């Protein structure tokens with residue numbers, strides 16, 4: 215359960231005279247097992263919100279509770295544990311390590327902690343995104359869409375309970391986009407994984423049960439699809 | 443005029459035992475002032491073809507002529523001149539320098555050669571893509587869509603005669619996508635700039651006069667829209 219109350223994120227530029235208000239008084243609850251899409255114009259605060267939800271960044275004001283516990287009061291160990299075991303993050307720009315192969319990039323999250331069968335898990339994740347035949351390629355030896363899919367495999371390899379995906383299909387053709395969306399839907403419907411996807415594409419948002427729209431750092435709409 | 447004949451691009455992996463045939467016998471002519479879209483599945487060779495057209499890479503086999511002159515026989519100076527003055531390139535991953543501001547990144551192509559009013563030209567290019575208020579931000583202080591728009595401004599700032607844009611709107615919302623496509627259409631229709639856009643989105647391809655589709659390194663279709 216994710217609970218965000220009155221969260222504001224302010225970036226101070228240069229000598230502090232310029233303030234960019236990336237998020238402005240955002241409140242939002244997300245329950246376990248929900249599938250939420252976050253939409254909004256470029257610069258509206260979507261990635262900033264995702265970074266806070268994924269504990270990669272902290273609010274300037276407001277509170278953020280995960281499973282009832284305030285993130286501000288968590289120890290570094292607890293935060294690291296959330297980032298590494300509870301949440302899987304697909305970044306808007308893939309953030310792969312350039313000197314490692316696709317396989318090694320997908321194995322990387324499992325280098326700490328006890329993870330039996332690391333290579334097998336990583337290979338399986340790459341098969342899931344149709345990259346079995348590219349696992350020995352480094353990022354510069356992969357197409358844009360292939361790099362994005364490696365990022366998706368890496369986010370899924372530890373079977374997280376929350377998947378945060380920031381524009382996961384932006385560089386993908388129709389057929390790969392459909393496959394990735396099917397994988398994500400299955401993880402949500404069959405495994406009960408909570409999914410939060412940032413997208414500016416209607417057909418990606420159409421797969422979610424609920425669509426939240428940001429504008430200039432505010433939530434301007436929050437629509438739940440009528441359940442079949 | 444761009445003339446590509448039987449171009450093949452082979453990447454050799456590791457000890458040379460694995461060959462990736464990224465392009466396989468591609469032939470294609472593009473005339474001055476055309477507006478061409480290149481589509482195809484992820485990994486089909488689109489970015490590889492663009493890099494060869496933009497003189498950022500060389501074919502393994504086949505020939506490439508620009509304005510009647512074979513690229514293989516050009517001096518390094520002539521190649522550098524084409525890359526810096528004739529062609530503007532929007533990369534699939536933005537490739538901005540992380541320690542420079544948006545403004546400095548857009549000015550960068552003008553640091554060599556005589557370019558009067560560099561700052562003014564760069565500011566104008568950033569206004570064109572709605573980023574006047576973000577020109578002092580560095581790439582990490584910009585959203586994904588904003589980074590992509592800086593890349594577009596940088597490609598346009600020298601008013602090139604050929605614009606090569608590899609998925610220029612992948613990270614952009616609908617309104618910014620429309621604006622960028624309008625800018626590109628104007629440059630083509632009013633200024634006669636030759637435009638080659640790689641895209642996997644139908645509505646982006648719809649703006650072009652001609653759509654070329656790649657599959658596994660081959661051209662499988664080349665359709666010219668009936669002229670109104």
Ligand SMILES: Nc1ncnc2c1ncn2[C@@H]1O[C@H](COP(=O)(O)OP(=O)(O)OP(=O)(O)O)[C@@H](O)[C@H]1O
Nearest residue numbers: 355357358359360453464484485486487488489490
């Ligand atoms: N340096 C390299 N070494 C080995 N293989 C490579 C290299 N660069 C690209 N490839 C391979 O060549 C093929 C074509 O890559 P390319 O980047 O041209 O595809 P693309 O059509 O642009 O795909 P996308 O839509 O995903 O961006 C891919 O299968 C890729 O794995």
Ligand SMILES: Nc1ncnc2c1ncn2[C@@H]1O[C@H](COP(=O)(O)OP(=O)(O)OP(=O)(O)O)[C@@H](O)[C@H]1O
Nearest residue numbers: 225236256257258259260261262583585586587588
């Ligand atoms: N480190 C930073 N310093 C200053 N401003 C920042 C910083 N990071 C982001 N911003 C600004 O905060 C605003 C929100 O950025 P964010 O990345 O959350 O947008 P977004 O909704 O993800 O956009 P896109 O759809 O283009 O990816 C933008 O206007 C951006 O310029």
Ligand SMILES: [Mg+2]
Nearest residue numbers: 261306585586
């Ligand atoms: Mg973003």
Ligand SMILES: [Mg+2]
Nearest residue numbers: 357358489534
């Ligand atoms: Mg590509």
